[in-house]
Amino acid sequence: MKNFIYTFLLIVWGSSWAQAQVPVGAPGGAASASKSPTVKLELITDVPRGNASISGSVMDSTLNKAVEFANVVLYSKATNKALDGVMADDKGRFTLSKIAPGDYKLQISFIGYTDKIIGAVQIQKGQELNLGAIKIRPSVLALKEVTITAQKAMIEEKVDRLVYNAEKDIAAKGGDASDVLKKVPMLTVDLDGNVSLRGSQNIRVLINNKPSTIMASSVADALKQIPADMIKTVEVITSPSAKYDAEGSGGIINIITKKNNLEGLTLNIDSGVGNRASNLSLNGSYRKGKIGFNLGGFGRAFYNKAVSTLNQSTFLNNAIFRTNQSTNAFDNGLFGQYSLGFDYDISKIQSLTAGIRYGVRNLTRDQEMTTHLFTNDSLISTLFRNVDNKDLSNTVDVNLDYLRTFKPQQEWSISTQFSRNNLTNNFDADILNNSDSEITERQQNVNNNINQEVTLQTDYTDPIGKNQMVEVGAKTIFRSVTSDYSYLVAGSTGDFTFDPNRLAGSLDYNQNVGAGYLSYTYTTANKYSVKVGARYEHTAIEAQTQNAGEFSQDIVIPNYSNLVPSLNISKTLKNGTTLKAAYNRRIQRPGLQQLNPNFNTANTQNITIGNPALRPELTDNFELGISTNIKKTYLNVALFSRLTDNAISRVIMPYDSITGAVITTYENIGSQRAYGTNVFGNINITPTWSVNGGIDLYYSFLEGQTAGLDGTSVTVRNSGLNTSGRLMTQIQLPKGWGIQGFSFFRGSMVQLQGTQSGFKMYSLGVKKDFADKKGSIGLAAENFVTRGMVLKSESTSPLFTQTSNMRLLNQGVKVTFSYKIGKMSFDAPRRKTRSVSNDDVKSGDDSGNGGGQQTPKK
CATH class of the missing domain: 2.60.40.10 (Immunoglobulins)
Incomplete structure (x- = not known):
């Protein structure tokens, strides 16, 4: 060549x-x-x-x-x-x-x-x-204006993934990563920011192919720390090969951020002001010869109001206990992320990269609750309770990576990463007098958590001839999770003391994972491509809990080993049509939210607690797909099935036979089956006007165990059809103008013990680039016709019924501004880098559909 x-x-x-x-x-x-x-x-x-x-x-x-x-x-x-x-x-x-x-x-x-x-x-x-x-010397010539009419496609399909080019989203500025993911095919983002892939929240989210402990506590909150205008692409990998960690039964989402590889010094300023959120980010880079630096900072504040109601009934001891509760909530969030990156070309065939990322999250929710308690339809009491929830965290990720290239595609890399997340999840509650609203009692729950990971990884790839590739690697992760919690009480005045009815406690959870993989790819002359591989993972766990004044108690969780196979086959036809078939097995370990044994009574009628004895779940995934281009239209159709055993399921059960409270926890008690299809299309009506959209349909079946009327376990089953869809259009106009419209809907979701209602959202944005192309100003509006949306959840069992309604006031408008300062010249040579990519934990969610999240892996 x-x-x-x-x-x-x-x-x-x-x-x-x-x-x-x-x-x-x-x-x-x-x-x-x-x-x-x-x-x-x-x-x-x-x-x-x-x-x-x-x-x-x-x-x-x-x-x-x-x-x-x-x-x-x-x-x-x-x-x-x-x-x-x-x-x-x-x-x-x-x-x-x-x-x-x-x-x-x-x-x-x-x-x-x-x-x-x-x-x-x-x-x-x-x-x-x-x-x-x-x-x-490079020359700088004054050229006449050239009009480019061709556009890079918003959606691209590659051999093993679907790529959404977020940098072409003109309405992205001023938002966060969850705003971008709403528009990605096959993904669904609910009103709380929880992300699903083909209906499963058991996914792993990577940032530039790397993990972060910010994902360990909550994917939804972590995504709010990533500015939308810094995202270049979002990759959706539905059938990962053996090279990737086995965690994430639903698949992998890889968020690629923009990197400035230009020679010289640059500074980008992006800002936005709106009635629901405001943001400011500064990102600078400097590169000279073989050395490059990147320094960035991002801050985002949001403010919102929500109104919710809770109606639930429990059936215990031949009596009916009923709760009617109304809540006014005010959410305020302040998110930030700061990063420093360094890369150095040691030689033409060797490169070194290092980076540090620091993220902060300060999320507060002030709730005013009024609760009416009934026994056999008789009003027993009315409670007034003001609760201040504080969800605070800071995260540090440090990486050092080395890459040695022997020849094209023959590479050896060593990757290391240290990641630590300090999480504080507290609440302060004031119990008020019925008549004059004076404080009669105060409560505090203090819960401090640490999630820490050290990862060592090495990978080697070697092409065998012109049509074969071998990939081999090894990896180890040392993970430790700790949680310390306590309850304190006080009168209307005075100091807090420990609550004698709720003992303080702690969790120490150590998890070590060792893995090795082998992958082989073969491409035939008639355009068949086969990629087969296997990954072996061994997990060792040591865990113990301790209550104040008591000896620690070991939690017996046996070590386990898993052989995880994968197979991907594709065939390219003469007309450019591609056929795909894939199978893989995935493993899902429980996450911090699901393990945390803190007894959270921020809402005394709807209590939550984790389960540190959870074991992993295993999922088998099958997929058939076809993609083709018909003139100016790109079409992608896939059929898939997902079979999960030993599923980690959210379970609700009665807790208090006096007040009628319920408790939510997690158990390995279920199996989940999902069968469905997703269809996506993109039409380039003109070179500057495109329309794309899709629909996802899948039938889910869930089975688990819950308590019956006589105290024994009974089998619970639920099934139904789940739907979601999106439609987006974008037009590039002369003189730097652009318009984008977007809409999304999700139908009701099936849960193990009930359903959650659907919702819809829409937005319209316009942007004007400055004449020198160094900046832009934009205006975007979301849900501007409706004042808000209502999300309804219903849960049932032989012992209780629960209905909750939340009205979210999310009508919003924002003005964005961006500008680029600095002199840029020719691209400096950059080496490909390999980096750590962890994702093996599942977090709690409120979908009841085995929700979760992962900390990514590679």
């Missing part, structure tokens, strides 16, 4: 040299580069030949790298006539041979560079003159 490119360029160069080369000093030469007159080149047809030679190499003066295929022309100094010429090779090297003695000039030129003239070259008989490295 390299010889073919060299020959092709040599032919082009010979043609252009014979027609457009200009004698040095002639009108229209280097001194008049902005003009393109017709030039007649006078060649000496009878050039005297000798046995001397001139050689050298052409280098970029700023990057100190070779300029491939540069033009080198030899002129007679006396007559200013071109005598000979040659093209440099792919290393920038050239040789002019058979030169007679005399005085000459050399002109070195290449597109995008200023011509270099070497004016005094004296050649003696038989001399071999080596000019060494000849450095030429």
